[in-house]
Amino acid sequence: MKLLTCKIECEKVKKIIDNITCPIWICGGSGVVEGWLGSGTERGEPFKSQKGGNAMLEEIIRKWGGHEVSAMQVYTDLFGLGEGLIQRQDEEPGAFKSNPLGYWKNDGEQRGHRRILFDDTFEETLKEMQEADFSIMNGLTYFGKRNAAENASKMYAMIFDVDGITDETLNNFLSGAYVSEAYPVPNYVVLSGHNIHLYYRFEIPIALYPNIKLQLKELKYSLTGKMWNRYTSTEKKVQFQGINQGFRVIGGKTKIEGVRVRAFELNVHPFSLKELCQFVPEAKRVDETKQYREHKYTLEKAKQLFPIWYERRVLNKQLPGRWTDKRDLYDWWKLKIKESASYGHRYFAIMALAIYGIKCDIPKAEVEADAMEFIPFLDGLKPDAPFTEEDCKSALECFDEKYVTFPRADIEKITGIQIPQNKRNGRKQQQHIKMVNAMRIMKRDMLGEDEYKNNGRPDKAELVRQWRLEHPEGRKVECIKDTGLSKPTVYKWWD
Numbered sequence: 001m002k003l004l005t006c007k008i009e010c011e012k013v014k015k016i017i018d019n020i021t022c023p024i025w026i027c028g029g030s031g032v033v034e035g036w037l038g039s040g041t042e043r044g045e046p047f048k049s050q051k052g053g054n055a056m057l058e059e060i061i062r063k064w065g066g067h068e069v070s071a072m073q074v075y076t077d078l079f080g081l082g083e084g085l086i087q088r089q090d091e092e093p094g095a096f097k098s099n100p101l102g103y104w105k106n107d108g109e110q111r112g113h114r115r116i117l118f119d120d121t122f123e124e125t126l127k128e129m130q131e132a133d134f135s136i137m138n139g140l141t142y143f144g145k146r147n148a149a150e151n152a153s154k155m156y157a158m159i160f161d162v163d164g165i166t167d168e169t170l171n172n173f174l175s176g177a178y179v180s181e182a183y184p185v186p187n188y189v190v191l192s193g194h195n196i197h198l199y200y201r202f203e204i205p206i207a208l209y210p211n212i213k214l215q216l217k218e219l220k221y222s223l224t225g226k227m228w229n230r231y232t233s234t235e236k237k238v239q240f241q242g243i244n245q246g247f248r249v250i251g252g253k254t255k256i257e258g259v260r261v262r263a264f265e266l267n268v269h270p271f272s273l274k275e276l277c278q279f280v281p282e283a284k285r286v287d288e289t290k291q292y293r294e295h296k297y298t299l300e301k302a303k304q305l306f307p308i309w310y311e312r313r314v315l316n317k318q319l320p321g322r323w324t325d326k327r328d329l330y331d332w333w334k335l336k337i338k339e340s341a342s343y344g345h346r347y348f349a350i351m352a353l354a355i356y357g358i359k360c361d362i363p364k365a366e367v368e369a370d371a372m373e374f375i376p377f378l379d380g381l382k383p384d385a386p387f388t389e390e391d392c393k394s395a396l397e398c399f400d401e402k403y404v405t406f407p408r409a410d411i412e413k414i415t416g417i418q419i420p421q422n423k424r425n426g427r428k429q430q431q432h433i434k435m436v437n438a439m440r441i442m443k444r445d446m447l448g449e450d451e452y453k454n455n456g457r458p459d460k461a462e463l464v465r466q467w468r469l470e471h472p473e474g475r476k477v478e479c480i481k482d483t484g485l486s487k488p489t490v491y492k493w494w495d
Contacts, residue, residue, distance in 0.1 A: 164235030193254030
């Protein structure tokens, strides 16, 4: 049994439990075993109050010890405002500080607005965002003005979005967190209109080096899958979101007229990575000893060892070589949107369309036109929550070369659409290898096309590189099997 992250006195817990008729879950090593004590009310739409939203949800939070806090209280706690952690507006550069970024847009506007939130003018900028019709930010800080993943500097909080919330499902979640210790107790629960956001604040901000981003993404996916289940949400399809996802600002407007985003504090103790990782399988935990791996070579050394690469990538600033998928993949995804797209995943369906457009080398104008044609269909999935042209344009920002290696498994998770793995068209591995080798011989002897230099053995480093381009989520053991190379050779050229 894991220790409660939130250290609450036994009497307080007892008092809370006595005040609530709640489900009790027995937690085992692999998750939650169903055991039910409660009224068994029917699941339905969230209860709304005139005050703004989900009076029953607010009551549940308060009975579990939560109390409402202001937006500035939350953001001061998250980003350590006044402590010099983020940059001041007129601060001289050189301290390598980064800042939270916000985005807001009013109804009727063609384009939104991006804002850097500085330490000394944070509240002023926040008020501007709160009065917009739509405004978001997250728990990360960035270098520069763009909230692109590559500009992310530090993670101050990991935030989760859970849909399909009723008083019953929220009560289930908090019972699972406090009583069964199946989930971490959030520092803040935020009511954002139709759903909730769960905030988990880190005691020390996490530096977002490239490989730590991947580990944190896997951690967030795993926690999402654990916390979002049939007991905690009426929405069957889990919505997986990356660490760069934005959330409606606290104190800002929601989709419900007259309702503001409100925050409630439940847990005053910040988390360490180790504490948060205790709630997921070991394979999904962040390895703190591998948070950053330096490059093997300095740029000067790389210039000496790889002069062709240096000229192409550094001097000429050419993009790295990559595999281009067949157009069939792009057309297949358009069919999948029509067949399987669902509310809650509409934005990501178009985002994936843009990514497949890049992977398959489809002209940008064609991808944009195709995306716009999907707007009426996607809007019709839930007309009372419109999918707009602006939403579509925002998703199309992923038509960018940097997304060419975006993994299949991640597209499957964020879109909620199943994507089968390539199974070599039903052939067994040895049959597949023989067929590929036969095609290579035919191309060489009949068409005069030889992919190997000087008709000799292929360069082993190039073989590994090409295999990784074709299988961006592949593992070393799979590369060894497919290429026939030895384990030491694959390991040698893997990076």
